[in-house]
Amino acid sequence: MTGPDDPDWRWEFRCEDFVYARLAEAQTTADTLPPGDVRDAELNRIDTLYLIANEHNIWIDARGRSHAACVTCTATAGVPCTTMRGLARLWRTHPDYVPGWNETIDNPRYRGNVYDDYTRRTTIYQERKAELDAxxxxxxxxxxxxGERWRCKACGAHGETWKPMPGVYDYPHAIGTAAHQHPTCERTAP
Structure with missing residues (x-):
């Protein structure tokens, strides 16, 4: 368990504070621009970043307990979530930025799924659509x-019925297993 003597203690809140401090600086700078399209565009960009950050603050309950997750994400997304850490990365050349906040992208030793997703530059929709189309x-x-199960269009074979747990797992089990359980088939005579 970490405490105040640990330099990484409460780093998740320092990451959020860093994001909000940079947004406040950007807001102050944008407010000094002359009225017009450039100023409006910059204020709109900053408002959008505030909106994103606001949705990904670590949730603190009325008793002051941290729930180790933002309101919109789950604890498995990390603390703070990857959205807040990604926002911090917008100012990665700032002297107060801590590279460890985004080591899954910036440090080759820690690269994995997050880095692979980042470099692919695809959306969840694109990936899911390709899988569902196949x-x-x-x-x-x-x-x-x-429950649900897969059924082969060519031969009529089917997998076992699987009952998903509502609210816990939204991905149809049959979609992930059909091609493995039924790699090839021969069309049966009508």
Missing amino acids: FYDRFDLEQVDG
């Missing part, structure tokens, strides 16, 4: 007895 080209997703 599934639905070969299979149907059937609702059976309160």
Whole structure:
């Protein structure tokens, strides 16, 4: 357990404070611009960044306890979440920026899934669409007895029924397993 003597103690709050301090500086600078399109665009950009940051603050309850997650993310997203750490990275040349906040991108020793997602430059929609298109080209997703299973369009074979836990796992199990359980098939005669 860390405490006030640890230099990394409460770093998640320092990361958030860093983001808000930079946004306040940007707001002050934008307010000094002459009225017009450039000023309006900059104020709109700053408002958007504030909006993003506001949604990803670490949630503190009325008793002052940190819930180790922002309001919109889960604890598995890290503390602070990758959104807040990504916002901090906008000012990575600032002397108060701590490179460890984004080591999954900036430090080759810690690169993994976050870095791979970052370098691919694709959206979740693009990735999910490719996966779903490949599934639905070969299979149907059937609702059976309160669960779901895959069924091959060519031969009619199907997987076992799987009942997802509502609110916990939104990804259809059958989509992830169909191609592995049924890699090839032969069309049956009608």
